Amino acid sequence: TLKIALSLASSLGDPSEDVSVTHAAESMMSKSEANSLRQLVNDSQSLSSDVHVPHSSMESGPAASQVLVMGPDDFIVAVVSSLNRPFGSGIMTPSGVLLNSQMLDFWQNRTMNHSIPRPQNLIQPRKRPLSFLLPTIVRPSEGMCGTYLCLGANNGDRALSSIVQV
Numbered sequence: 001t002l003k004i005a006l007s008l009a010s011s012l013g014d015p016s017e018d019v020s021v022t023h024a025a026e027s028m029m030s031k032s033e034a035n036s037l038r039q040l041v042n043d044s045q046s047l048s049s050d051v052h053v054p055h056s057s058m059e060s061g062p063a064a065s066q067v068l069v070m071g072p073d074d075f076i077v078a079v080v081s082s083l084n085r086p087f088g089s090g091i092m093t094p095s096g097v098l099l100n101s102q103m104l105d106f107w108q109n110r111t112m113n114h115s116i117p118r119p120q121n122l123i124q125p126r127k128r129p130l131s132f133l134l135p136t137i138v139r140p141s142e143g144m145c146g147t148y149l150c151l152g153a154n155n156g157d158r159a160l161s162s163i164v165q166v
Contacts, residue, residue: 001041001164002160002161002164003046004037004040004041005160006160008024008028009130010120011024011120012024012025012120012121012130013119013120013121013127013129013130014121014127014128014129016128017124017126017127018119018120020120021120024120064080064081064082064083064133065080065081065082066078066079066080066081066135066152067079068135068150068151068152069150070148070150074148076137076139076148076150078135078136078137078150078151078152079135080133080134080135080152080153081100081133082100082131082133083098083100083101084100084101084102084105085101088100088101089101089102089103102129103123103129105129105130105131106121106122106123106127106129106130133152133153133159134152134153134159134160134163135150135152136149136150136151136152136153136163137149137150138150149166151163151166
């Protein structure tokens with residue numbers, strides 16, 4: 001399931017720059033696509049390596065932080081921040097804020113056997129890169145009591161599997 005999810009994520013990028021990204025996201029969330037992908041999931045064996053594998057991995061690094069809080073009024077806030085590497089871009093603003101090295105979140109997706117760049121997440125002026133920071137809030141359905149969960153992960157393409165495992 002995670003191989004499929006990461007493969008689908010390789011079609012994402014800044015939707016304001018590429019209409020195909022919006023179509024890919026809509027397709028991912030459609031019930032018909034979910035039914036089709038569900039047929040590929042098998043509890044007793046993994047997908048073969050040439051089917052639905054991630055096209056590339058995301059940069060991961062130690063320079064991330066998270067604040068996850070729940071107040072007495074049951075409002076939950078999850079904030080995950082990353083500099084992408086220690087000291088980020090190495091640039092500090094006059095007020096003392098370190099700027100991140102967000103350029104690392106752009107990457108050239110490559111297929112398994114070809115060197116064909118996937119343009120959805122290539123560096124371009126005014127383009128926003130993908131991010132695998134995943135602040136996550138889980139709460140019961142409306143009107144149901146239960147336990148709330150607030151968590152985050154920040155390890156590149158391993159973040160999704162971390163959240164799913166928890």
